[in-house]
Amino acid sequence: MQLNRRDFMKVTGAGIACLSLSQLGFDLKPLKAYAAELKIAGAKEVISVCPFCSVSCHIIAHVKDGQLVSTEGDPDYPINQGALCAKGAAMLSLTRSSHRVTKPLYRAPNSDKWEEKDWGWVIDRIARRVKESRDKNLQLTNTKGQTVNRLEHVFALGTSHMDNEECALTHQAMRALGVVHMDHQARI
Amino acid sequence: MPKAFLIDTSRCTACRGCQVACKEWHELPANKTKQWGSHQNPPDLNPFNYKLVRFSESLENGKIKWFFFPDQCRHCIDPPCKNEAEGYMDGAVIQDEKTGAVLFTDLTAKLAPEACEAVRAACPYDIPRWDEKSGLLTKCTMCFDRVSNGMLPACVKVCPTGTMNFGERAEMLELAEKRLAEAKKTYPNATLADADSVNTIFLLMDEPQKYHKHVVASVRTGLNRKQFLSSVFGPLRRPMQRAVRA
Incomplete structure (x- = not known):
């Protein structure tokens, strides 16, 4: 067994500490058990962004064996400085909750039930409905005869879960269709 | 050197x-809750909520005033729950000498339900809760695992307003005095709750009753009859029980 100086100091230090305390008759077992159980020990730290509002607090995601084990505010980020609100603090539950929707749900007109659908079906249907509405309702000129190419029958409601690039892409797609009513929804 | 919390309620916005x-x-795990007329939810501390922001509103000079109280274990310097529990069993409630953390261990599951109730009743701040399913007594752990590894407790780390503070007791007392002087300019009745006897020091903007029933200890000096008897006979209880069984 090879020990460098640092290891040697560690081992002797620990040995002396254990000896002296146990000699005094302290039972250290329960306290040790508590202290040893740090669930993020050895976890990889991944910087992430809270998806809820436009403040975009940074979060450290602790990943162990490919699994998310804990999340907390990033103290090095100047905006939130390690702090989070109740929503940002619930990032772990957000990923683990049994209520999380993991498949597209569809509710047919006048139906009171949600049906699970695959992505292909959903995207196809959205595309068809958008095209139908645009073909029928695109307004090429206003009352003065000026060209406007406006589609007032479709609106885009965003989500604060979208980052800057996703917002830009959505905005461009909507503008291309002639949509003028857009809301990013990052005011909360 | 013991650690301490300073909870400055004048800064709390009840973001939870x-x-x-x-x-x-x-x-x-989650609690099933319902709308019960207050933002305070769940309505009380329970085995799955060691920390609860209490909401209390009062009408002062025709204006609504909120008193937010992020309730938690006070980690008493001389914890009555530990004294009570030791009457039944050693090691169920322990106090870490280094940090001053009062901890309920897995051994609390071995306490009889009456003993758990007695430990609960011994707390002057109505903090411990009993989980019927696991038989464990539960409460704030001062994030003992985090603190022993040099980290801040989760509630302190997350706080965006500076309400929750944690550090060496001496430093926290110093900060408490500084914050109190500051708070008194706006709130002349501002006080520190039981600062001499607990390691979770609350800075209050007004009288404690305006926040919650158990903000300050119900018995502030000496022991009441029950605590007195418990402290006298507590150490004898186990040998006596053993003798009865034999």
Whole structure:
């Protein structure tokens, strides 16, 4: 067994500490058990962004064996400085909750039930409905005869879960269709 | 050197970040709640909520005033729950000498339900809760695992307003005095709650009753009859029980 100086100091230090305390008759077992159980020990730290509002607090995601084990505010980020609100603090539950929707749900007109659908079906249907509405309702000129190419029958409601690039892409797609009513929804 | 919390309620906006961060760190399950007329939800501390922001409103000079109280274990310097529990069993409630943390161990599951109730009743702040299913007594752990590894408790780390503070007791007392002087300019009745006897020091803007029933200890000096008897006969209880059984 090879020990460098640092290891040697560690081992002797620990040995002396254990000896002296146990000699005094302290039972250290329960306290040790508590202290040893740090669930993020050895976890990889991944910087992430809270998806809820436009403040975009940074979060450290602790990943162990490919699994998310804990999340907390990033103290090095100047905006939130390690702090989070109740929503940002619930990032772990957000990923683990049994209520999380993991498949597209569809509710047919006048139906009171949600049906699970695959992505292909959903995207196809959205595309068809958008095209139908645009073909029928695109307004090429206003009352003065000026060209406007406006589609007032479709609106885009965003989500604060979208980052800057996703917002830009959505905005461009909507503008291309002639949509003028857009809301990013990052005011909360 | 013991550690201490300073909870400056004059800064609390009741965002409940602390309440959620606590639940997330300890990975406690959800409670089924319903609208009961207050933002205080769940309505009380329970085995799955060690931390709870209490909401209290009062009408002062025709204006509504909120008193937010992020309730948690006070980690008493001389914890009555520990004294009570030791009457039944050693090691169920322990106090870490280094940090001053009062901890309920897994051994609390071995306490009889009456003993758990007695430990609960011994707390002057009405903090411990009993989980019927696991038989464990539960409460705030001062994030002992985090603190022993040099980290801040989850509730303190998450707080965006500076309400929750944690550090060496001497430093926290110093900060408390500084914050109190500051708070008194706006709130002349501002006080520190039981600062001499607990390691979770609350800075209050007004009288304690305006926040919650158990903000300050119900018995502030000496022991009441029950505590007195418990402290006298507590150490004898186990040998006596053993003798009865034999």
